[in-house]
Amino acid sequence: MFNSRTYIPRATIIQDIEDLTYDTRLFRLKFKGLGDCDNSSESDYEPGQFVQVSVLGMGEAPISICSSPKDKGFFELCVRNTGGVTGAMQKLEKGDEIGVRGPYGNNFAIEKATGRDCAFIAGGIGLAPLRSVIKYVTAKRADYGKLAILYGARTKEDIVFADELSQWAQIESVEVHLTIDEPQEAWTGRTGVVTTLIGEISDMSEGKCFVCGPPIMIHFTIKELLDAGWTEENIIMTLERHMKCGVGKCGHCYIGDKYVCTDGPVFTYSQINALEVEV
């Protein structure tokens, strides 16, 4: 745990901020007062886990860790402005402080994908949690089969991690496919929603597919994946729920017989079906 008492945030210093889009920023954080911070051991968090970010006076919001456990000495959060806490974070500067507690939740169970093809399908800011696992698998490239990244954004201005997407495309047998919803001036790439890219990975349906994005995108992506022959077991997704505590106490994320914050947020589609959740 980053923090020692359940609800008490631990101070971190913003080492760096990168504006990824007009409303989304990447924060590089380091624990305060501990030199290079103590999340230097890899096991401190797993791809797919999240933290509760605290802006004192505004409140808290759950945010996925988007760096890889292999990154040492810091961790990163990619935050989109949607309201109170995330809005306040847009005004922060390098050197400012924010509170963090966690890491919480389960993870992408990436060890189960060893030796297999992996596809990553992301919509919008859904690339953030997947970035953690993409960075992790590309750092251990030899352990996995073919990798494919399908990413859809609303407009070209909404694309996050554009540089990294092109870097990943350079890695051996990693495919990257991008699309934006509608044609736009100065855009020569593909257009249409992200599901139109699924044809590109039709030969990978024996592998694992990680899906992350807004509910409507998840809904259609899963439908197409099932039609294309992927099994429910091999479709892995994150469920987003309103969360207040992240530690299985406030009840906001409870669904079926699960607390999304502690039992999730990562579920296979077969688990989601058992929960009788509409996606």
Place this chain on the structure above:
Amino acid sequence: MPVISKIQIKNASITKTNLFKLLDLISQEKFLIAPAEGPDLEDINFLPVTGAEQICFDYENTLVPPKEYFFGQSECMFSFSPRSNESITVTDQSEELVFFGVRPCDVKAIELLDKFYERSFVDDYYLSKRACSVIISVACSQLNEECFCTSVGSGPVLTEGFDIQLIDAGNDFAVQVGSEKGLQLYEQYQDFFGAPIDVDAEKEFEKAKASEPGFDLQRVYDRLKSNKVDDRLWADIARRCQSCGLCLLLCPTCSCYTVIDRVTPNGRNLRMREWDCCYFEGFTRMAGGQNPVKPKEEMIKRKYYHKLVQQIDEFGMSGCTGCGRCNTVCVGNVNWLENIRKIEGSGRDV
């Protein structure tokens, strides 16, 4: 269903006159919380008392359950200065709290909350208050119209999980000490107690059971778990429920909360947690306004499924302890007990 166990750390008795004197002394020496009439309201609630004459001895149960002393309606998690996370200060409970007059259903509810807050991640706020408290509970000798403890295994007499239990035996109370904490309190005030007297708890239970419009919890669990409840029941409740939240706010086992930062000009900045209700419209609404728990029937089902299936699975005890509070307060005439009995009966003929 409850087996009356005779294993107690200690058995004793106390006369009613002595009980009054004992409580009077405790109220002066310690922080005593007991059923009492509020200053302006006629409702009986758990209130701090400074003399035994303030205690109401003739009550069915309190309007608000005692959980508010461990999990406050609005409580401060920590205070801070907005500029630094290192300025955070937490104040833990340290003063001893003695409770008198808690009913078995509410003791059971506290037992459930203990399990809930102890399982990871631990909730220090709740647990530190619990650690400072000792409860003298009073078994029920008659069942009230709206309650149904015998169906959910939480009364009218407790078999375990209490500190000190009093059972009415006419001029005296039989006294059972059931925990180390209870024993400490007992030993401190030993002079007030007399020799053990016999009470037939088993008979009390049978008597209560016979008078109660009960149900078979196992069957209710099976119906809910296998999703065999007539959808018209959920539609009916959804239509009646006004989302006022009272049934949940007054429930001794409900534990949902929201978190709010309060920043005041005088520099008292607090992160608060406050009771919240899964029957409030905004409870599950997310960024962008999308609400995954729709339609309202889904929202309604949650209370039934959570208390009568999930908590039984997780904690081995019913998440409803049968106090009956939610039956009486509903503005939309939603009757929890009646609905449980409808669930029990649903599909019986098919």
